[in-house]
Amino acid sequence: MPAPLLLLSALACSEAPPACVECAPCPKPAVVEPAASGDALTAWETSLLGDQLTDLRAGIRPYGDRGWGLCTGTRTCEDFLGPAPGALPAGSHLLRAELAVPQLGEGWKVRLDTTCDTGEGDAARTDTASRELSVRYAGEGRGYRLEPLLRIESPGGRTARSCTATLTPLRPDGEQGTPLTAAWTVPAREG
Numbered sequence: 001m002p003a004p005l006l007l008l009s010a011l012a013c014s015e016a017p018p019a020c021v022e023c024a025p026c027p028k029p030a031v032v033e034p035a036a037s038g039d040a041l042t043a044w045e046t047s048l049l050g051d052q053l054t055d056l057r058a059g060i061r062p063y064g065d066r067g068w069g070l071c072t073g074t075r076t077c078e079d080f081l082g083p084a085p086g087a088l089p090a091g092s093h094l095l096r097a098e099l100a101v102p103q104l105g106e107g108w109k110v111r112l113d114t115t116c117d118t119g120e121g122d123a124a125r126t127d128t129a130s131r132e133l134s135v136r137y138a139g140e141g142r143g144y145r146l147e148p149l150l151r152i153e154s155p156g157g158r159t160a161r162s163c164t165a166t167l168t169p170l171r172p173d174g175e176q177g178t179p180l181t182a183a184w185t186v187p188a189r190e191g
Contacts, residue, residue, distance in 0.1 A: 056102045059177040060110060060135065060169035063100040063143025068167065068180045070095055076147060083182040090155060094148035095165055095182060101144050103137045107172035110135055112149055116163040123159070132170070156186035 041049065062068040070085050071077035074092040081093070101108050113130045138144040150165065162185045169177030 052102075052104055056104050058100075059102065059171060060108060061100050061177075062180065063098045067098045067100070067143060068096075069182055070152070070184055074148075074151065083180070085184055087185045087187055088152065088154035091153075093152040093154060093184075095150040095152070096145070096147040097149055097167055097180070098143035098145045098147070099135055099169075101135050101137045105172045108135050109133060109170040110146075111168045111170060113166045113168070114150065114163060116161050118157070118161045119159045152184070152186060154186045155189040158188055160188045161186040 041053070066077070066080045069083040070081045070088070071094055072079040072081065072089075072091055073094055075094075077094065077096050081088075097110070099110070109132050111130060111132045114128065116127045118125045118127070133146060135144045135146070149167075152163075163183065165182045167180040167182075169179075171177065
């Protein structure tokens, strides 16, 4: 085939060939498939990221069995009472959290919501409060400590007080984790 005809034939194969020129079929462009969705990792990826991915997916959570609840004490937990101790004995108490925070990611937070109901009938009152706190990875073998989150004196005022607290983990992408709850009552002062 003469050179000009060969050149014309090559150019023609970039699109549908003209009827008068014979050439091999033009190759179809390669189609790039999108990455498969899901979270399947290869064995190599798992060996590198498995523990960190598991930690990331677990999110913010209590560090150990004393990681969330009420204690006796004013600044630090002297005696752990748990997340639902019922009526608090006389003295100073606090609400605490010691949290396992994933090592990866910036901007981890928790939101503390508290509600206290005081009095009965026409004198009934509900007080609410909410605040967000930044938390971070505290290092190997430790939790990030929020202590005291709330200070509580028992007995309280002239009427008993029934309270609940909810600590909601907030991921950096805005998704909420599983909330932790606590409940207690503060008896009324006698006399």
